[in-house]
Amino acid sequence: MADKKIPPVMTTSQGCPVSDPFKTQRVAIDTSDYKHAQPPQGPLLLQDFQLIDALAHFDRERIPERVVHAKGAGAFGVFEATDDISDICKSSFLQKGKRTRTLTRFSTVGGEKGSADTARDPRGFATKFYTEEGNLDFVYNNTPVFFIRDPIKFPHFIHTQKKTPQKNTMDGNNAFWDYLTTNPESIHQVMVLFSDRGTPASYRKMNGYSGHTYKWYNAKGEWHYVQVHMMSDQGVESLTVEQAAKHAGEDPDFITADLFDNIEKGNNPSWTMYIQTMTLEESKKLPFSVFDLTKVWPHSQFPLRRFGKLTLNENPKNYFAEIEQAAFSPSHTVPGMEASFDPVLQSRLFSYPDTHRHRLGTNYNQIPVNCPLKSGVFNPIIRDGAMTVNGNMGSHPNYLATQCPVTFAKALIPAKEASTATIGGLGEEKHTGEVVPFHWTVTDYDFVQPRALWKVLGRQSGQQRNFIHNVAVHIANSRPDIQERVYDYFSKVSKEIGEGIRREVQGISSRAKL
Template identity: 60%
Template sequence: MHHPLPTQVFSVSTQCLHIYKNPGLFGGLARRIVSKMNPAPYSTSNGCPVFNPYASQQIGTPGPLLLQDHHLIDLLAHFDRERIPERVVHAKGSGAFGYFEVTDDVSDLTKAAFLNGVGKKTRTFTRFSTVGGEMGSADAARDPRGFATKFYTEEGNIDWVYNNTPIFFIRNPSKFPLFIHTQKRNPQTHLKDPDMFWDYLVQNQEAVHQLMVLFSDRGTPADFRHMHGYSGHTYKWVKKDGSFNYVQIHMKADQGIKTLNNEEATKMSGENPDHAQEDLFRAIERGEFPSWTCYVQVMSPQEARQQNFSVFDLTKTWPQSKFPLRRFGRLVLDRNPDNYFADVEQAAFSPSNTVPGVEPSADPVLQSRLFSYPDTHRHRLGANFYQIPVNRCPVAHNPFIRDGPMSVDGNNGAEPNYPSSFAPMPYRQDLNPSNTLSEEWHGAATSFHWQATDADFEQAGQLWEVFGRTNQQDALVHNLSVHVQGAKPHIQDQVFAMFARVNPELGRRLRAATLALAPRKQPNM
């Protein structure tokens, strides 16, 4: 006798099937539920059932294969195309879903909806990464770490595309591709090249502040859970009245900071090159959800004009004694991806993804990233990368951006693909630019090269003094000397001279430590 399912069960299963056929952020969970309720038979990609996944059509036993064997051709042809281009930077990464919670009122600073309302939570996805290494490189590399978070807000997706260091090597965007070339592989030997690495940096000495951080104890985080995150760039938080302040964001790991010294990192790279990926996944699996407390530094436009450095200079930090940290939120990671490729590898972040109340500043490197990031996603993932579930905005509606390869969201159906008079759409009148008090810029178009000056060594010198109070000077000298010893002597001399500009003692100690590791041959008499 047939017994119909209770209405509640039918309703739940129907909803799961709807999510399964229309995958969103929770599509993986729905698939597992549906597959257990009603496992589907194995088939080819077009749905034709297959009796044995290992069998092939052939003439005789054994004999030549048949081109008509769609199952075999289906498998092989897709296998040949499984790999997409890896990211040119930040290629190797790990990620997790979570949420952001507002802990303190900042409605006096920004009109952004997701930041207004103490206790308000927003779903997120975060990806951590190394910068210079390839997909198979070691997590323990001495390298900055990417710290990118996507917020799925009611006003659209906003991405925080941050790093674990508060500054960066460059402030001229045209230098970035050339800099990255020197951090990767020699075009002839295809080997990492200390001559390339240091030759570039001694020619672009505004990088010295970042080098002080990178070769300190903070240069190799023990894992992704025990490191901070920083916006690095200056952004603008805009108020309801249209006025704005400049801001920088700090994300402090609630787990504390843990690092690896040079020898520990080398050992870890050989024993478990994926240790940070494993640590993050296992911790979340155990229910030990990592979290970060978020703070903002605030500077008015008037105060920005009074500083002895440019707030648009990515190689400088804001003194916390003048611009203290103000707490406003907490990021928690509490769910591992169901599928690494679907979520982590296909995640597409860009600082151009923002919401009302948060705007980019005139930082030239940030301005270039606004173009470069979506451009690389279109190259890697296709023109419709924003339709991929991990990138999909829950509220986006733009019928003028449509068509193109792999349009899988219905392509906006019968809606007009231009602003029509017979199918009008509402517009947010409160976002009229005339309501915002933006910066005003005046001047001639020039070709500007932001060259290094003595001022670029001031904060680096102050950091050397901090390391003296925290007993980190020996580690910095050791880490630098281990790396510099592989460079040619004339490049080594330029490195010693560069760090002597930070502090003469640092230059002397670095020279002595390097030559002790790699003594120079005496000329024949």
């Protein structure tokens, strides 16, 4: 018979064995004249390190929740490069047949950490690839477009999904629709969000999209604009607004549990991964900017090309250590990939690491789940700070020094057609010009793709009807003036939508009075 595993010895934070986990030190007062036996009646002692150690850590065991994407679930897995795309990208992990360990975190966007999994909201789909060339993060969503294309609007928009500063409620969703109707470039994302796909039934059964345009380059320095699609091999499944509300009331962690339980049973979800590619010359001929986050690339013009498969096959051992402390950023990249000039993407390059330093600390990259494979940070000036635990590069000087030389990656000289210069081996477009203030303006074309999406919904049984119902339910408690603006907002896509929502809201109001 095999020996039973011996439980670990309980200790204080400093390793001192604990004999009684519930004892505290108190001043003993004479209780001999008490009728019944009494415990010591005196005060607690500050010298009781076991108690102070426990309480002090307890007071600090929560870290700030993410401002966005606070509620989430995740799992480890593996990415396999199934197809050769070396003509597009030189990243070593994309060599056909290569397998790379990954971590994926799914999340809702606007809600707080305790909010329901089934909220009508985009879903974050972030994947960290632990590659030999460093950590690469795909920080994507389950929708191919987004609400904004001016980065400074992001805090404004997110604040509309938070509780009001005075009443501390969502206030009938007035702020949400007040923002959207005055920023009509949001209409494409809103059309996606208020279809049934705005309430996924499972993280396993939704797609992921880069949304942004990226730039990938090959070993010759030739680059393409790229968008990435992660298509669920389980299919796509959504909830109706009534089903979502039922789950929110009965089991708000329903989708979190679904992911964990299926992986625990060996029912490992997977996604087949594709790219769309576009040349610089092709981008000049588009009726919209390639950097416009509210637009999709037509598949007929830019077909999908398969390059890999992501499979999730390992649940975290500890949610806090491995999922809550995971730090993703589109600025975490590897040779062969870089950001485009999409202004929202450019702002994220700064914002994500900045929030990690606030939420997790200066050395968030030293937390095991965020460490590169080779503990691969070696930069003489990136050291010290709170929670430095990786050796701090030993005695190496804290500047580039001839007596302790370091080596550098070989710089890539891009091909002429890339019209680029290089910094650290990355192909970059050359641009010169004045610094100018810029704010996207809304044009008639902003309603072309949403109009096409409405027609797509018309080819799917009941989806146009569900869309109208979903919006009507969401604005039923909004102010009348906000409701009027919502009708006008959707009428810019189709009068059929605006009129349909108006009738549905009136029906909801009439039924409420019965």
